Amino acid sequence: MRIVILGCGRTGAALARIMAAEGHRVTLIEWNNESLERLGGKFTGAVITGNGLDEDVLKKAGIEQADMFVALTEGDNRNLMAAQIAKERFQVPKVIAKVNDPIRAEAYRERGIYTICYSLIGSALIRDLAYDRPLGTVEDYNVLPPELQD
Protein backbone atom coordinates (compact mmCIF):
# COMPACT_ATOMS: atom_id res chain seq x y z
CA MET A 1 0.00 0.00 0.00
CA ARG A 2 1.08 3.59 -0.57
CA ILE A 3 0.49 5.59 2.58
CA VAL A 4 0.90 9.31 3.15
CA ILE A 5 1.09 10.36 6.79
CA LEU A 6 0.82 14.00 7.85
CA GLY A 7 2.49 14.84 11.16
CA CYS A 8 5.44 13.18 12.83
CA GLY A 9 4.22 13.29 16.40
CA ARG A 10 4.25 10.17 18.53
CA THR A 11 1.42 8.49 16.63
CA GLY A 12 2.62 9.56 13.21
CA ALA A 13 6.17 8.39 13.85
CA ALA A 14 5.05 5.05 15.31
CA LEU A 15 2.62 4.41 12.46
CA ALA A 16 5.22 5.33 9.85
CA ARG A 17 7.76 2.96 11.34
CA ILE A 18 5.32 0.08 11.69
CA MET A 19 3.88 0.36 8.21
CA ALA A 20 7.28 0.84 6.57
CA ALA A 21 8.62 -2.20 8.43
CA GLU A 22 5.67 -4.20 7.10
CA GLY A 23 6.72 -3.37 3.58
CA HIS A 24 4.38 -0.50 2.68
CA ARG A 25 5.49 2.60 0.84
CA VAL A 26 5.25 5.30 3.46
CA THR A 27 5.76 9.03 2.96
CA LEU A 28 5.69 11.28 5.97
CA ILE A 29 5.01 15.02 5.80
CA GLU A 30 6.31 17.16 8.63
CA TRP A 31 7.50 20.75 8.74
CA ASN A 32 9.51 20.60 11.92
CA ASN A 33 12.82 18.87 11.44
CA GLU A 34 13.20 18.17 15.15
CA SER A 35 10.07 16.00 15.19
CA LEU A 36 11.63 13.77 12.57
CA GLU A 37 14.10 12.52 15.15
CA ARG A 38 11.28 10.37 16.47
CA LEU A 39 11.62 8.18 13.41
CA GLY A 40 14.90 6.76 14.60
CA GLY A 41 17.58 5.47 12.27
CA LYS A 42 15.82 2.50 10.75
CA PHE A 43 12.89 4.20 9.02
CA THR A 44 12.84 3.15 5.39
CA GLY A 45 10.11 5.45 4.08
CA ALA A 46 10.36 8.91 2.57
CA VAL A 47 10.12 12.24 4.34
CA ILE A 48 8.86 15.51 2.87
CA THR A 49 9.43 18.71 4.79
CA GLY A 50 6.60 21.16 4.29
CA ASN A 51 3.08 22.33 5.02
CA GLY A 52 0.59 19.47 4.72
CA LEU A 53 -2.23 21.77 3.62
CA ASP A 54 -0.25 22.84 0.60
CA GLU A 55 -1.37 20.88 -2.44
CA ASP A 56 2.08 21.07 -3.99
CA VAL A 57 3.57 19.46 -0.90
CA LEU A 58 0.87 16.79 -0.89
CA LYS A 59 1.55 16.03 -4.54
CA LYS A 60 5.24 15.81 -3.84
CA ALA A 61 4.41 13.26 -1.15
CA GLY A 62 2.60 11.20 -3.79
CA ILE A 63 -0.97 11.79 -2.65
CA GLU A 64 -2.25 11.31 -6.19
CA GLN A 65 -1.24 7.64 -6.09
CA ALA A 66 -1.86 7.07 -2.39
CA ASP A 67 -4.14 4.29 -1.17
CA MET A 68 -4.41 5.86 2.23
CA PHE A 69 -3.95 9.28 3.84
CA VAL A 70 -3.67 9.79 7.59
CA ALA A 71 -3.71 13.26 9.25
CA LEU A 72 -2.07 13.16 12.68
CA THR A 73 -0.94 16.71 13.48
CA GLU A 74 -1.66 18.42 16.79
CA GLY A 75 -4.42 20.54 15.26
CA ASP A 76 -7.93 19.13 14.86
CA ASN A 77 -8.85 21.66 12.23
CA ARG A 78 -5.62 21.14 10.38
CA ASN A 79 -6.25 17.40 10.29
CA LEU A 80 -9.82 17.90 9.15
CA MET A 81 -8.84 20.26 6.37
CA ALA A 82 -6.01 18.02 5.18
CA ALA A 83 -8.33 15.01 5.24
CA GLN A 84 -10.94 16.81 3.18
CA ILE A 85 -8.33 17.87 0.63
CA ALA A 86 -7.17 14.25 0.38
CA LYS A 87 -10.69 12.93 0.00
CA GLU A 88 -12.35 15.54 -2.20
CA ARG A 89 -9.49 16.87 -4.24
CA PHE A 90 -7.32 13.79 -4.63
CA GLN A 91 -9.92 11.04 -4.15
CA VAL A 92 -7.71 9.04 -1.82
CA PRO A 93 -9.71 5.85 -1.11
CA LYS A 94 -9.02 5.67 2.61
CA VAL A 95 -8.72 8.86 4.68
CA ILE A 96 -8.29 8.98 8.44
CA ALA A 97 -7.96 12.02 10.71
CA LYS A 98 -7.10 12.36 14.36
CA VAL A 99 -9.55 14.72 16.05
CA ASN A 100 -9.38 15.35 19.79
CA ASP A 101 -12.64 17.23 20.16
CA PRO A 102 -15.35 14.53 20.43
CA ILE A 103 -18.03 16.76 18.96
CA ARG A 104 -16.03 17.68 15.89
CA ALA A 105 -14.90 14.07 15.54
CA GLU A 106 -18.49 12.95 15.30
CA ALA A 107 -19.54 15.80 13.01
CA TYR A 108 -16.99 14.85 10.39
CA ARG A 109 -17.37 11.09 10.82
CA GLU A 110 -21.03 11.52 9.91
CA ARG A 111 -19.86 13.23 6.74
CA GLY A 112 -17.51 10.57 5.54
CA ILE A 113 -14.16 11.35 7.13
CA TYR A 114 -13.06 8.52 9.37
CA THR A 115 -12.07 10.32 12.56
CA ILE A 116 -10.23 8.82 15.49
CA CYS A 117 -10.82 10.52 18.81
CA TYR A 118 -8.26 9.52 21.44
CA SER A 119 -10.10 11.35 24.21
CA LEU A 120 -13.27 9.33 23.56
CA ILE A 121 -11.43 6.04 23.18
CA GLY A 122 -9.34 6.64 26.29
CA SER A 123 -12.18 7.73 28.51
CA ALA A 124 -14.50 4.90 27.43
CA LEU A 125 -11.75 2.34 27.93
CA ILE A 126 -10.98 3.64 31.40
CA ARG A 127 -14.66 3.54 32.30
CA ASP A 128 -14.86 -0.15 31.35
CA LEU A 129 -11.69 -0.80 33.34
CA ALA A 130 -13.21 0.98 36.33
CA TYR A 131 -16.22 -1.34 36.27
CA ASP A 132 -14.12 -4.43 35.46
CA ARG A 133 -16.31 -4.92 32.42
CA PRO A 134 -15.19 -6.97 29.43
CA LEU A 135 -13.48 -4.54 27.08
CA GLY A 136 -15.21 -3.34 23.94
CA THR A 137 -13.80 -2.71 20.49
CA VAL A 138 -12.35 0.55 19.26
CA GLU A 139 -15.54 1.03 17.28
CA ASP A 140 -17.52 0.83 20.53
CA TYR A 141 -15.34 3.49 22.10
CA ASN A 142 -14.86 5.83 19.18
CA VAL A 143 -18.44 7.19 19.27
CA LEU A 144 -19.94 10.13 21.09
CA PRO A 145 -21.73 8.88 24.24
CA PRO A 146 -25.05 10.49 25.22
CA GLU A 147 -23.39 12.11 28.25
CA LEU A 148 -21.28 14.27 25.97
CA GLN A 149 -24.02 15.33 23.59
CA ASP A 150 -25.17 18.81 24.44
Added chain:
Amino acid sequence: MYVIIVGAGNVGYYLAKTLLNAGHEVLLIERDKRRCDLLRDEFGEAVMRGRGDEIRIMREAGADRADIVVACTGDDEDNLIISQIAKWYFNVPRTVARINDPRNEGIFQQLGIDATVSSTNIIYHLIEQEIETSEIIPLAALERGNIEIVDVEISNRSPVVGRQVDDLPLPSDALIVCIIRGENAMLPRADTVLEPNDSVIALVSAHNERLLRKVFAEEASSE
Protein backbone atom coordinates in the same frame (compact mmCIF):
# COMPACT_ATOMS: atom_id res chain seq x y z
CA MET B 1 -29.02 41.52 9.69
CA TYR B 2 -27.31 39.43 12.37
CA VAL B 3 -23.67 38.82 11.58
CA ILE B 4 -21.33 36.63 13.62
CA ILE B 5 -17.66 37.36 13.08
CA VAL B 6 -15.15 34.81 14.32
CA GLY B 7 -11.65 36.14 14.88
CA ALA B 8 -11.08 39.66 16.16
CA GLY B 9 -7.78 40.47 14.55
CA ASN B 10 -7.52 43.56 12.40
CA VAL B 11 -9.86 42.20 9.76
CA GLY B 12 -12.54 41.09 12.22
CA TYR B 13 -12.25 44.28 14.24
CA TYR B 14 -12.73 46.68 11.37
CA LEU B 15 -15.45 44.56 9.84
CA ALA B 16 -17.37 44.57 13.13
CA LYS B 17 -16.98 48.32 13.41
CA THR B 18 -18.15 48.93 9.88
CA LEU B 19 -21.16 46.64 10.22
CA LEU B 20 -22.18 48.17 13.55
CA ASN B 21 -21.97 51.65 12.06
CA ALA B 22 -24.20 50.48 9.24
CA GLY B 23 -26.78 49.46 11.82
CA HIS B 24 -26.38 45.68 11.78
CA GLU B 25 -26.40 43.39 14.77
CA VAL B 26 -22.91 42.01 15.26
CA LEU B 27 -21.27 39.48 17.52
CA LEU B 28 -17.52 39.25 17.52
CA ILE B 29 -16.12 35.93 18.79
CA GLU B 30 -12.49 35.86 19.87
CA ARG B 31 -10.60 33.15 21.72
CA ASP B 32 -7.85 35.30 23.21
CA LYS B 33 -8.81 36.67 26.62
CA ARG B 34 -6.66 39.78 26.54
CA ARG B 35 -7.88 40.74 23.11
CA CYS B 36 -11.47 40.29 24.32
CA ASP B 37 -10.95 42.46 27.37
CA LEU B 38 -9.48 45.15 25.19
CA LEU B 39 -12.36 45.05 22.73
CA ARG B 40 -15.02 45.00 25.39
CA ASP B 41 -14.50 48.69 26.15
CA GLU B 42 -15.48 49.51 22.63
CA PHE B 43 -17.95 46.78 21.72
CA GLY B 44 -19.44 45.80 25.09
CA GLU B 45 -21.86 42.91 24.76
CA ALA B 46 -21.01 42.48 21.10
CA VAL B 47 -17.82 40.63 22.06
CA MET B 48 -17.83 37.03 23.18
CA ARG B 49 -14.88 34.98 24.25
CA GLY B 50 -14.61 31.48 22.81
CA ARG B 51 -13.71 29.34 19.86
CA GLY B 52 -15.92 29.60 16.82
CA ASP B 53 -15.16 26.03 15.81
CA GLU B 54 -16.92 24.70 18.91
CA ILE B 55 -20.58 23.91 18.46
CA ARG B 56 -21.39 24.84 22.04
CA ILE B 57 -19.97 28.34 21.61
CA MET B 58 -21.75 28.90 18.34
CA ARG B 59 -25.03 27.79 19.89
CA GLU B 60 -24.49 30.28 22.70
CA ALA B 61 -23.75 32.90 20.10
CA GLY B 62 -27.14 32.30 18.51
CA ALA B 63 -25.71 30.97 15.28
CA ASP B 64 -29.08 29.42 14.43
CA ARG B 65 -30.54 32.86 13.80
CA ALA B 66 -27.45 34.36 12.17
CA ASP B 67 -27.79 35.58 8.61
CA ILE B 68 -24.07 35.43 7.98
CA VAL B 69 -21.08 33.87 9.70
CA VAL B 70 -17.73 35.37 8.76
CA ALA B 71 -14.66 33.31 9.66
CA CYS B 72 -11.68 35.60 9.58
CA THR B 73 -9.01 34.18 11.84
CA GLY B 74 -5.42 34.05 10.66
CA ASP B 75 -5.55 30.31 10.00
CA ASP B 76 -7.20 28.92 6.91
CA GLU B 77 -7.93 25.55 8.49
CA ASP B 78 -9.80 27.22 11.35
CA ASN B 79 -11.78 29.36 8.94
CA LEU B 80 -12.78 26.28 6.95
CA ILE B 81 -14.02 24.31 9.95
CA ILE B 82 -15.81 27.34 11.45
CA SER B 83 -17.68 27.86 8.18
CA GLN B 84 -18.58 24.18 7.78
CA ILE B 85 -19.89 23.88 11.33
CA ALA B 86 -21.95 27.05 10.92
CA LYS B 87 -23.53 25.57 7.82
CA TRP B 88 -24.04 22.00 8.94
CA TYR B 89 -25.22 22.57 12.49
CA PHE B 90 -26.92 25.93 12.32
CA ASN B 91 -28.03 26.21 8.69
CA VAL B 92 -26.49 29.64 8.44
CA PRO B 93 -27.65 30.95 5.04
CA ARG B 94 -24.31 32.46 4.13
CA THR B 95 -20.79 31.74 5.26
CA VAL B 96 -17.78 33.83 4.33
CA ALA B 97 -14.27 32.59 4.98
CA ARG B 98 -11.11 34.60 4.93
CA ILE B 99 -8.29 32.87 3.11
CA ASN B 100 -4.70 33.65 3.90
CA ASP B 101 -3.10 31.40 1.31
CA PRO B 102 -4.79 32.36 -1.98
CA ARG B 103 -4.20 28.87 -3.33
CA ASN B 104 -6.82 27.57 -0.90
CA GLU B 105 -9.61 29.36 -2.71
CA GLY B 106 -10.40 26.37 -4.92
CA ILE B 107 -10.61 23.78 -2.18
CA PHE B 108 -12.81 26.03 -0.02
CA GLN B 109 -15.23 26.38 -2.89
CA GLN B 110 -15.15 22.65 -3.53
CA LEU B 111 -15.97 22.04 0.12
CA GLY B 112 -19.07 24.20 -0.01
CA ILE B 113 -18.07 27.52 1.51
CA ASP B 114 -20.32 30.19 -0.02
CA ALA B 115 -17.74 32.91 -0.35
CA THR B 116 -14.08 33.33 0.28
CA VAL B 117 -12.07 36.47 0.71
CA SER B 118 -8.37 36.44 0.11
CA SER B 119 -6.70 39.67 1.12
CA THR B 120 -3.68 38.74 -0.92
CA ASN B 121 -5.82 38.43 -4.03
CA ILE B 122 -7.78 41.58 -3.29
CA ILE B 123 -4.67 43.63 -2.88
CA TYR B 124 -3.23 42.09 -5.97
CA HIS B 125 -6.32 43.07 -7.97
CA LEU B 126 -6.29 46.55 -6.49
CA ILE B 127 -2.77 46.99 -7.61
CA GLU B 128 -3.65 45.56 -11.00
CA GLN B 129 -6.32 48.21 -11.39
CA GLU B 130 -3.82 50.93 -10.59
CA ILE B 131 -5.76 52.23 -7.65
CA GLU B 132 -4.05 55.00 -5.76
CA THR B 133 -1.91 53.99 -2.84
CA SER B 134 -4.02 55.81 -0.30
CA GLU B 135 -6.73 53.24 -0.91
CA ILE B 136 -4.51 50.23 -0.43
CA ILE B 137 -4.71 50.29 3.30
CA PRO B 138 -5.50 46.76 4.48
CA LEU B 139 -1.91 45.70 3.99
CA ALA B 140 -1.63 44.61 7.58
CA ALA B 141 -3.87 41.69 6.77
CA LEU B 142 -0.97 39.98 5.13
CA GLU B 143 1.15 40.02 8.23
CA ARG B 144 0.34 36.49 9.21
CA GLY B 145 1.05 35.07 5.81
CA ASN B 146 4.45 34.36 4.51
CA ILE B 147 4.25 37.11 1.96
CA GLU B 148 4.66 40.73 2.83
CA ILE B 149 3.86 43.82 0.91
CA VAL B 150 6.51 46.45 1.26
CA ASP B 151 6.54 50.04 0.17
CA VAL B 152 9.98 51.45 -0.51
CA GLU B 153 10.70 55.12 -1.22
CA ILE B 154 13.56 55.72 -3.56
CA SER B 155 15.81 58.57 -2.57
CA ASN B 156 17.88 60.43 -5.13
CA ARG B 157 20.97 58.68 -3.78
CA SER B 158 19.59 55.19 -4.19
CA PRO B 159 21.67 53.00 -6.49
CA VAL B 160 18.56 51.98 -8.44
CA VAL B 161 17.85 55.48 -9.77
CA GLY B 162 18.11 55.42 -13.53
CA ARG B 163 18.01 51.64 -13.72
CA GLN B 164 15.45 49.50 -15.48
CA VAL B 165 13.17 47.19 -13.50
CA ASP B 166 14.51 44.07 -15.19
CA ASP B 167 18.01 45.18 -14.31
CA LEU B 168 17.45 45.21 -10.53
CA PRO B 169 19.25 42.58 -8.43
CA LEU B 170 16.06 41.45 -6.68
CA PRO B 171 15.91 38.44 -4.39
CA SER B 172 14.42 35.45 -6.18
CA ASP B 173 11.01 35.58 -4.53
CA ALA B 174 10.36 39.29 -4.80
CA LEU B 175 7.98 40.90 -7.25
CA ILE B 176 7.56 44.58 -7.97
CA VAL B 177 3.85 45.08 -8.45
CA CYS B 178 3.46 48.81 -8.61
CA ILE B 179 5.43 52.02 -8.92
CA ILE B 180 3.98 55.24 -7.57
CA ARG B 181 5.30 58.31 -9.32
CA GLY B 182 3.83 61.60 -8.16
CA GLU B 183 0.07 61.10 -8.13
CA ASN B 184 0.13 58.17 -10.51
CA ALA B 185 0.31 54.47 -9.86
CA MET B 186 1.80 52.59 -12.72
CA LEU B 187 2.32 48.95 -13.52
CA PRO B 188 6.00 48.32 -13.91
CA ARG B 189 7.29 46.92 -17.15
CA ALA B 190 10.66 45.39 -17.71
CA ASP B 191 11.94 48.61 -19.27
CA THR B 192 10.45 51.04 -16.73
CA VAL B 193 13.25 53.25 -15.47
CA LEU B 194 13.19 54.19 -11.78
CA GLU B 195 13.34 57.84 -10.82
CA PRO B 196 14.12 59.62 -7.55
CA ASN B 197 11.09 59.90 -5.23
CA ASP B 198 9.34 56.93 -6.83
CA SER B 199 7.66 54.57 -4.40
CA VAL B 200 8.00 50.93 -5.18
CA ILE B 201 5.43 48.46 -3.91
CA ALA B 202 6.64 44.90 -3.91
CA LEU B 203 5.53 41.48 -2.75
CA VAL B 204 8.27 39.56 -1.04
CA SER B 205 8.58 36.49 1.16
CA ALA B 206 8.98 37.51 4.78
CA HIS B 207 12.50 36.21 5.12
CA ASN B 208 13.77 38.16 2.13
CA GLU B 209 12.29 41.53 3.02
CA ARG B 210 15.56 42.95 4.33
CA LEU B 211 17.41 41.80 1.27
CA LEU B 212 14.88 43.56 -0.91
CA ARG B 213 15.14 46.80 1.04
CA LYS B 214 18.89 46.67 0.73
CA VAL B 215 18.59 46.71 -3.04
CA PHE B 216 16.91 50.11 -2.89
CA ALA B 217 18.77 51.60 0.04
CA GLU B 218 21.09 54.58 -0.32
CA GLU B 219 24.67 53.57 -0.53
CA ALA B 220 26.52 54.25 2.68
CA SER B 221 28.20 57.59 2.53
CA SER B 222 31.96 57.45 2.42
CA GLU B 223 32.38 61.00 3.67
